[in-house]
Amino acid sequence: MTFPVVGMVGGGQLARMTHEAGIPLGIRFKILSDTPQDSAAQVAGEVVIGDYRDLDTLREFARGCDVITFDHEHVPTEHLRALEADGVPVRPGPDALVHAQDKGVMRARLSEIGVPCPRHRIVTDPADVAAFAAEGAGADGGDGFPVILKTVRGGYDGKGVWFVRSEAEARDPFLAGVPVLAEEKVDFVRELAANIVRSPHGQAVAYPVVESRQVDGVCDTVIAPAPELSDELSGRAQELALRIARELDVTGHLAVELFETRDGRILVNELAMRPHNSGHWTQDGAVTSQFANHVRAVLDLPLGDPRPRAPWTVMVNVLGGDYPDMYQGYLHCMARDPQLKIHMYGKDVKPGRKVGHVNTYGDDLDEVLERARHAAGYLRGTIVE
Amino acid sequence: MTFPVVGMVGGGQLARMTHEAGIPLGIRFKILSDTPQDSAAQVAGEVVIGDYRDLDTLREFARGCDVITFDHEHVPTEHLRALEADGVPVRPGPDALVHAQDKGVMRARLSEIGVPCPRHRIVTDPADVAAFAAEGAGADGGDGFPVILKTVRGGYDGKGVWFVRSEAEARDPFLAGVPVLAEEKVDFVRELAANIVRSPHGQAVAYPVVESRQVDGVCDTVIAPAPELSDELSGRAQELALRIARELDVTGHLAVELFETRDGRILVNELAMRPHNSGHWTQDGAVTSQFANHVRAVLDLPLGDPRPRAPWTVMVNVLGGDYPDMYQGYLHCMARDPQLKIHMYGKDVKPGRKVGHVNTYGDDLDEVLERARHAAGYLRGTIVE
Known part of the structure; x- marks a missing residue:
């Protein structure tokens, strides 16, 4: 079998879920993780423990990988250039990734290509x-x-x-x-996210534009698709994300976080060039998840269908609360809602830390929202009845 | 976190897919595998290499596991009794499992409780x-x-x-x-399978009864639900499977393979007490997969919704053909059908060996069947256009 090997730098939950999505694809998956206890390191077959800031460690890790991709944006650009010089495909490449690493570079480049920004x-x-x-x-x-x-x-x-x-x-x-x-400070009515996936040969797919609700600067709830978003604005957001991906030569998953302004404009807030919290709903709500499509894209495989499987899908993050043990809440949530999709990251619970998320889907948005919020709140310990 | 540890004996594709399903549940998963190259051993975080026929190996493996379950039925009954005597929960337990290990015992017991058999x-x-x-x-x-x-x-x-x-x-x-x-030799019109999952405290869920088509004694195609099966016969098959599970005290997934006879009876062919090929369609076609529900059941967690997500789901097995490398076929299938769900097992291709399966779903059975058959045939090399 000549099935390729994907190397992912970083052992967080994004690597954990990318590994999960890679299993049915038959793709061998290697992880470079800080510790053996990291979220992805617990569940992946091939784990290298090492420091991603060390070039020798990266080079050793990259040996035998057909492509290198990322759980986070923290690998130094010069190391990525060195890997490329060694002949290792790096996706997204350093010239694209710098726009997700450096907000100054990102703003300058987006303004240059006429993308509306604050x-x-x-x-x-x-x-x-x-x-x-x-x-x-x-x-x-x-x-x-x-x-x-x-x-x-x-x-x-x-x-x-x-x-x-x-x-x-x-x-x-x-x-x-x-x-x-x-x-x-943008006078926005809400935040949106346009998630797209693009492969090196230029194929791209766009997920439905979602609404993303933050609490204290942290993503709390994602609703797919964004309620009452006009086709015109939704199309404009998807087009913008596809254009950014093309202009910056992004490969893999690109999340474009957007502000929808009171006067009907969309402005780019942030870029992320990896699977993203605003795309977690796709695991249970789309034909092909962002994680599976990220793997397909970095390998230049044909991309999977990004369309939704249900009228509404809601994701709510599970943050750590005051109780370190979520297992009782977990039992309760499963018993209360047999359709609930729980995604735990295997992380120790600390207050405010993202330790998992839940997805719900269905025909009625209010009901779908209530189910997801209840489950996430119960797991965190903020809902007890 | 007090999230439990599941130990699965056997490193085949069933363990691989159970591990995959366990990742979002946050369950730690250990595998006892014959070799590091086995299907599940490639992708799981905690793998013990050893011989399941050796009691000391089993005992060592079981240390630190909250429950022991199985990828196959080959563990000697006396070893399972020894583990139970050590205080390790074994699910399904040896008294249930013997009915899936010994066809003589199975026939005698089913006849005793009045289950129709050949x-x-x-x-x-x-x-x-x-x-x-x-x-x-x-x-x-x-x-x-x-x-x-x-x-x-x-x-x-x-x-x-x-x-x-x-x-x-x-x-x-x-x-x-x-x-x-x-x-x-039963004069049957087709083969059906009734898949149910039962937990130690007695909760049980029944998946839709499926039609299973064999080629040369090997499962080839599964259609969910079984086309044109009357509600009466479907209900009877589910009831039968639930009754067998209860009478035999099965925990985890139970597949009851059935003959539908020309004169409208159903007779039990075989039993399997683990995730089963006739349930692979649930990965993409049901709210909760057989693998996720098996994990939930052996841990005595509340079970997930077994209902289908689409009117029709079809699974076709991918058998090894004459060409050892499936990667080109894999590219073709992904490009031809962006909705196709491919599940590869990471196994070397040998003629006739099960190396993966594909799932398709949709509203039109003929189209769903054609897509799955084309993909499986192309991967095997029997379809080239």
């Missing part, structure tokens, strides 16, 4: 933040605050992001010595 | 086979042949089964010195 620029100190704010001050005579500040690298799930109301509040982001990007 | 008895030599045949000779003056002979233990997929037309043809089955069971 007003933004790199800022140098709190005074410069006040200047950036003033540039956006409207006719109302305000100072242009609040402003969003982001370190250009390293942030996720609300970390590395500040919401500042004044120059005085704008000091912390500069303490780390990392470049800081300022962005206008 | 006419049968243990035979001692070719002359006794002729006597058994004569006992069934009809008014037509024939000799009662043909007769089916089966070694009571060790047969599968047509192995250990003989179709004999005369006393002279009845010698081979006795050569191994194993007891031989004679059964009438």
